[in-house]
Amino acid sequence: MKDAVRTTGLFKRYGAQVAVAGVDLVVPAGSFAGLVGPNGAGKTTTLSMITGLLRPDGGHAEIDGFHVWRDPVEVKARIGVLPEGLRLFERLSGRELLLYNGRLRGIPKAEAERRAADLLQVMDLADAADKLVVDYSTGMRKKIGLAAALLHNPSVLFLDEPFEGVDPVSANTLTEVLRGFTASGSTVIFSSHVMDLVERLCDWVSVMDRGHIVAQGPLERVRAGRSLNEAFLELVGGTRTGESQLSWLGRRDEP
Numbered sequence: 001m002k003d004a005v006r007t008t009g010l011f012k013r014y015g016a017q018v019a020v021a022g023v024d025l026v027v028p029a030g031s032f033a034g035l036v037g038p039n040g041a042g043k044t045t046t047l048s049m050i051t052g053l054l055r056p057d058g059g060h061a062e063i064d065g066f067h068v069w070r071d072p073v074e075v076k077a078r079i080g081v082l083p084e085g086l087r088l089f090e091r092l093s094g095r096e097l098l099l100y101n102g103r104l105r106g107i108p109k110a111e112a113e114r115r116a117a118d119l120l121q122v123m124d125l126a127d128a129a130d131k132l133v134v135d136y137s138t139g140m141r142k143k144i145g146l147a148a149a150l151l152h153n154p155s156v157l158f159l160d161e162p163f164e165g166v167d168p169v170s171a172n173t174l175t176e177v178l179r180g181f182t183a184s185g186s187t188v189i190f191s192s193h194v195m196d197l198v199e200r201l202c203d204w205v206s207v208m209d210r211g212h213i214v215a216q217g218p219l220e221r222v223r224a225g226r227s228l229n230e231a232f233l234e235l236v237g238g239t240r241t242g243e244s245q246l247s248w249l250g251r252r253d254e255p
Protein backbone atom coordinates (compact mmCIF):
# COMPACT_ATOMS: atom_id res chain seq x y z
CA MET A 1 0.00 0.00 0.00
CA LYS A 2 1.17 3.55 -0.75
CA ASP A 3 2.25 5.61 2.26
CA ALA A 4 0.58 8.97 2.82
CA VAL A 5 3.28 9.94 5.32
CA ARG A 6 6.76 8.57 5.82
CA THR A 7 9.47 10.13 7.95
CA THR A 8 13.02 8.91 8.36
CA GLY A 9 15.12 9.79 11.38
CA LEU A 10 13.20 13.00 12.05
CA PHE A 11 15.05 14.91 14.75
CA LYS A 12 14.55 18.17 16.65
CA ARG A 13 16.20 19.62 19.70
CA TYR A 14 15.44 22.77 21.67
CA GLY A 15 18.71 23.71 23.34
CA ALA A 16 19.73 20.72 25.42
CA GLN A 17 16.24 19.22 25.21
CA VAL A 18 15.77 16.59 22.49
CA ALA A 19 12.07 16.84 21.58
CA VAL A 20 12.03 14.36 18.66
CA ALA A 21 14.81 11.80 18.72
CA GLY A 22 14.89 10.14 15.27
CA VAL A 23 11.30 9.33 14.40
CA ASP A 24 10.31 6.92 11.60
CA LEU A 25 6.60 7.57 11.32
CA VAL A 26 4.62 5.66 8.69
CA VAL A 27 0.97 6.16 7.82
CA PRO A 28 -0.54 4.18 4.92
CA ALA A 29 -2.80 6.10 2.53
CA GLY A 30 -6.49 5.89 3.41
CA SER A 31 -5.79 5.38 7.12
CA PHE A 32 -7.58 7.02 9.97
CA ALA A 33 -4.43 7.27 12.06
CA GLY A 34 -3.92 8.27 15.68
CA LEU A 35 -0.69 9.72 17.06
CA VAL A 36 -0.73 9.21 20.81
CA GLY A 37 1.74 9.76 23.62
CA PRO A 38 2.05 11.35 27.04
CA ASN A 39 2.46 15.10 27.53
CA GLY A 40 5.77 16.23 26.12
CA ALA A 41 6.28 13.06 24.03
CA GLY A 42 6.98 15.11 20.90
CA LYS A 43 3.70 14.75 18.99
CA THR A 44 3.15 18.43 18.21
CA THR A 45 6.81 18.90 17.28
CA THR A 46 6.62 15.89 14.94
CA LEU A 47 3.40 17.07 13.29
CA SER A 48 4.83 20.59 12.90
CA MET A 49 7.90 19.22 11.09
CA ILE A 50 5.82 16.97 8.82
CA THR A 51 3.52 19.83 7.83
CA GLY A 52 6.38 22.22 7.09
CA LEU A 53 5.72 24.54 10.02
CA LEU A 54 9.00 23.73 11.76
CA ARG A 55 12.33 22.89 10.16
CA PRO A 56 13.85 19.63 11.46
CA ASP A 57 17.45 19.48 12.67
CA GLY A 58 17.79 16.10 10.99
CA GLY A 59 16.00 13.42 8.98
CA HIS A 60 13.30 13.99 6.40
CA ALA A 61 9.57 13.70 5.83
CA GLU A 62 7.55 12.76 2.76
CA ILE A 63 3.88 13.22 1.99
CA ASP A 64 2.41 11.23 -0.90
CA GLY A 65 6.04 10.68 -1.94
CA PHE A 66 6.90 14.41 -2.01
CA HIS A 67 9.68 15.74 0.18
CA VAL A 68 8.25 18.24 2.70
CA TRP A 69 11.20 20.63 2.55
CA ARG A 70 12.32 20.12 -1.06
CA ASP A 71 8.86 20.17 -2.69
CA PRO A 72 6.92 22.52 -0.39
CA VAL A 73 4.43 23.62 -3.05
CA GLU A 74 3.47 20.03 -3.97
CA VAL A 75 3.19 19.14 -0.30
CA LYS A 76 1.18 22.20 0.76
CA ALA A 77 -1.34 21.60 -2.04
CA ARG A 78 -1.93 18.08 -0.70
CA ILE A 79 -2.30 18.73 3.00
CA GLY A 80 -4.86 20.28 5.31
CA VAL A 81 -3.79 21.26 8.82
CA LEU A 82 -5.68 22.03 12.00
CA PRO A 83 -2.78 22.98 14.26
CA GLU A 84 -2.63 23.25 18.02
CA GLY A 85 -3.42 26.78 19.24
CA LEU A 86 -4.97 27.64 15.88
CA ARG A 87 -4.77 31.33 14.97
CA LEU A 88 -7.63 32.61 12.88
CA PHE A 89 -8.42 35.93 11.25
CA GLU A 90 -10.63 37.19 14.06
CA ARG A 91 -12.19 40.12 12.21
CA LEU A 92 -13.60 37.96 9.42
CA SER A 93 -16.90 36.11 9.67
CA GLY A 94 -16.82 32.32 9.44
CA ARG A 95 -17.99 32.47 5.83
CA GLU A 96 -15.44 35.16 4.90
CA LEU A 97 -12.69 33.09 6.49
CA LEU A 98 -13.58 30.09 4.33
CA LEU A 99 -13.86 32.18 1.16
CA TYR A 100 -10.51 33.83 1.91
CA ASN A 101 -8.96 30.37 2.29
CA GLY A 102 -10.57 29.33 -0.97
CA ARG A 103 -8.98 32.30 -2.77
CA LEU A 104 -5.57 31.52 -1.23
CA ARG A 105 -5.89 27.96 -2.50
CA GLY A 106 -6.85 29.13 -6.00
CA ILE A 107 -10.36 27.68 -5.91
CA PRO A 108 -12.74 29.50 -8.31
CA LYS A 109 -15.08 31.87 -6.41
CA ALA A 110 -18.36 30.06 -7.18
CA GLU A 111 -16.89 26.69 -6.23
CA ALA A 112 -15.42 28.11 -2.98
CA GLU A 113 -18.84 29.58 -2.12
CA ARG A 114 -20.52 26.23 -2.74
CA ARG A 115 -17.97 24.33 -0.64
CA ALA A 116 -18.07 26.93 2.15
CA ALA A 117 -21.89 26.71 2.32
CA ASP A 118 -21.72 22.88 2.45
CA LEU A 119 -19.10 22.90 5.20
CA LEU A 120 -20.91 25.54 7.28
CA GLN A 121 -24.06 23.44 7.04
CA VAL A 122 -22.38 20.14 7.98
CA MET A 123 -20.46 21.75 10.87
CA ASP A 124 -23.72 23.24 12.19
CA LEU A 125 -22.30 26.73 11.75
CA ALA A 126 -24.79 27.99 9.16
CA ASP A 127 -26.53 30.25 11.71
CA ALA A 128 -23.16 31.68 12.81
CA ALA A 129 -21.76 32.01 9.28
CA ASP A 130 -21.92 35.82 9.32
CA LYS A 131 -20.75 36.28 12.89
CA LEU A 132 -17.14 37.41 13.43
CA VAL A 133 -14.73 34.61 14.34
CA VAL A 134 -13.66 36.61 17.42
CA ASP A 135 -17.14 35.92 18.82
CA TYR A 136 -16.98 32.15 18.21
CA SER A 137 -16.78 29.69 21.14
CA THR A 138 -13.84 27.28 21.51
CA GLY A 139 -15.73 24.44 19.83
CA MET A 140 -16.95 26.70 17.01
CA ARG A 141 -13.37 27.81 16.38
CA LYS A 142 -12.30 24.15 16.10
CA LYS A 143 -15.09 23.51 13.63
CA ILE A 144 -14.40 26.53 11.42
CA GLY A 145 -10.68 25.64 11.55
CA LEU A 146 -11.49 22.14 10.38
CA ALA A 147 -13.77 23.48 7.65
CA ALA A 148 -10.92 25.73 6.45
CA ALA A 149 -8.55 22.74 6.45
CA LEU A 150 -10.99 20.68 4.34
CA LEU A 151 -12.05 23.34 1.83
CA HIS A 152 -9.41 22.48 -0.80
CA ASN A 153 -10.11 18.73 -0.46
CA PRO A 154 -6.63 17.75 0.78
CA SER A 155 -5.31 14.24 0.38
CA VAL A 156 -3.83 14.15 3.90
CA LEU A 157 -5.40 15.94 6.85
CA PHE A 158 -3.42 16.65 10.03
CA LEU A 159 -5.35 17.45 13.19
CA ASP A 160 -3.83 18.32 16.57
CA GLU A 161 -6.38 17.48 19.30
CA PRO A 162 -9.37 18.11 16.99
CA PHE A 163 -12.07 17.15 19.50
CA GLU A 164 -10.88 19.31 22.39
CA GLY A 165 -13.65 21.70 23.43
CA VAL A 166 -16.11 20.24 20.93
CA ASP A 167 -19.51 19.15 22.28
CA PRO A 168 -20.61 15.49 21.83
CA VAL A 169 -23.11 16.27 19.07
CA SER A 170 -20.53 18.24 17.08
CA ALA A 171 -17.88 15.59 17.80
CA ASN A 172 -20.22 13.05 16.26
CA THR A 173 -20.65 15.24 13.19
CA LEU A 174 -16.89 15.75 12.85
CA THR A 175 -16.37 12.00 13.19
CA GLU A 176 -18.82 11.30 10.39
CA VAL A 177 -17.22 13.92 8.14
CA LEU A 178 -13.77 12.46 8.77
CA ARG A 179 -14.94 8.85 8.31
CA GLY A 180 -16.46 9.76 4.94
CA PHE A 181 -13.20 11.52 4.04
CA THR A 182 -11.03 8.45 4.74
CA ALA A 183 -13.56 6.08 3.13
CA SER A 184 -12.88 7.85 -0.17
CA GLY A 185 -9.13 7.08 0.14
CA SER A 186 -7.91 10.25 1.86
CA THR A 187 -5.88 10.09 5.05
CA VAL A 188 -6.45 11.57 8.51
CA ILE A 189 -3.72 11.81 11.13
CA PHE A 190 -4.70 13.18 14.48
CA SER A 191 -3.07 13.51 17.86
CA SER A 192 -5.10 12.85 20.96
CA HIS A 193 -4.86 11.88 24.59
CA VAL A 194 -8.29 10.28 24.56
CA MET A 195 -7.62 6.58 24.07
CA ASP A 196 -11.29 5.59 23.79
CA LEU A 197 -11.68 8.01 20.92
CA VAL A 198 -8.56 6.77 19.14
CA GLU A 199 -9.68 3.17 19.65
CA ARG A 200 -13.12 3.94 18.24
CA LEU A 201 -11.95 5.96 15.23
CA CYS A 202 -8.54 4.77 14.16
CA ASP A 203 -7.39 1.78 12.15
CA TRP A 204 -3.72 2.75 12.52
CA VAL A 205 -1.88 3.95 15.63
CA SER A 206 1.57 5.39 16.31
CA VAL A 207 2.59 5.63 19.95
CA MET A 208 5.29 8.16 20.91
CA ASP A 209 7.17 8.44 24.16
CA ARG A 210 10.07 10.74 25.00
CA GLY A 211 10.76 11.61 21.38
CA HIS A 212 10.60 8.03 20.04
CA ILE A 213 8.01 5.88 18.31
CA VAL A 214 7.52 2.98 20.73
CA ALA A 215 4.79 1.14 18.79
CA GLN A 216 3.24 1.59 15.37
CA GLY A 217 0.90 -0.34 13.13
CA PRO A 218 -2.70 -1.44 12.65
CA LEU A 219 -4.80 -0.78 15.77
CA GLU A 220 -5.38 -4.49 16.43
CA ARG A 221 -1.65 -5.22 16.35
CA VAL A 222 -0.76 -2.36 18.72
CA ARG A 223 -3.58 -3.33 21.11
CA ALA A 224 -2.62 -7.01 20.98
CA GLY A 225 -5.79 -8.18 22.72
CA ARG A 226 -5.77 -5.41 25.33
CA SER A 227 -7.67 -2.15 25.39
CA LEU A 228 -5.66 0.63 23.77
CA ASN A 229 -5.52 2.36 27.15
CA GLU A 230 -3.89 -0.72 28.75
CA ALA A 231 -1.49 -1.08 25.84
CA PHE A 232 -0.63 2.61 26.08
CA LEU A 233 0.09 2.45 29.83
CA GLU A 234 2.31 -0.60 29.34
CA LEU A 235 4.17 0.97 26.42
CA VAL A 236 4.87 4.30 28.10
CA GLY A 237 5.34 2.85 31.59
CA GLY A 238 2.32 4.49 33.25
CA THR A 239 3.19 5.21 36.87
CA ARG A 240 0.78 4.34 39.62
CA THR A 241 0.47 6.71 42.57
CA GLY A 242 1.68 4.54 45.44
CA GLU A 243 0.54 4.96 49.03
CA SER A 244 3.83 6.57 49.96
CA GLN A 245 3.22 9.42 47.48
CA LEU A 246 0.80 12.23 48.30
CA SER A 247 0.06 10.50 51.58
CA TRP A 248 -1.24 13.83 52.94
CA LEU A 249 -3.81 14.23 50.17
CA GLY A 250 -7.38 13.74 51.38
CA ARG A 251 -6.30 13.16 54.96
CA ARG A 252 -8.44 14.94 57.59
CA ASP A 253 -7.00 14.86 61.06
CA GLU A 254 -9.62 14.37 63.74
CA PRO A 255 -9.73 17.32 66.17
Ligand SMILES: Nc1ncnc2c1ncn2[C@@H]1O[C@H](COP(=O)(O)OP(=O)(O)OP(=O)(O)O)[C@@H](O)[C@H]1O
Binding pocket: 014, 017, 018, 019, 037, 038, 039, 040, 041, 042, 043, 044, 045, 046
Ligand atom coordinates in the same frame (compact mmCIF):
# COMPACT_ATOMS: atom_id res chain seq x y z
N1 LIG B 1 9.33 25.98 21.45
C1 LIG B 1 9.86 25.13 22.33
N2 LIG B 1 10.95 25.49 23.05
C2 LIG B 1 11.52 24.65 23.93
N3 LIG B 1 11.08 23.39 24.16
C3 LIG B 1 10.02 22.98 23.49
C4 LIG B 1 9.34 23.82 22.54
N4 LIG B 1 8.29 23.13 22.01
C5 LIG B 1 8.32 21.92 22.61
N5 LIG B 1 9.34 21.83 23.49
C6 LIG B 1 9.70 20.64 24.29
O1 LIG B 1 9.76 19.53 23.42
C7 LIG B 1 9.16 18.37 24.03
C8 LIG B 1 8.06 17.84 23.13
O2 LIG B 1 6.99 18.80 23.13
P1 LIG B 1 5.68 18.60 22.22
O3 LIG B 1 4.84 19.83 22.38
O4 LIG B 1 6.08 18.20 20.86
O5 LIG B 1 4.99 17.36 22.96
P2 LIG B 1 3.51 16.79 22.82
O6 LIG B 1 3.65 15.31 22.73
O7 LIG B 1 2.78 17.45 21.72
O8 LIG B 1 2.89 17.19 24.24
P3 LIG B 1 1.37 17.48 24.69
O9 LIG B 1 0.66 16.16 24.63
O10 LIG B 1 1.53 17.93 26.11
O11 LIG B 1 0.80 18.53 23.78
C9 LIG B 1 8.71 18.80 25.43
O12 LIG B 1 9.69 18.42 26.35
C10 LIG B 1 8.61 20.31 25.32
O13 LIG B 1 8.93 20.92 26.57
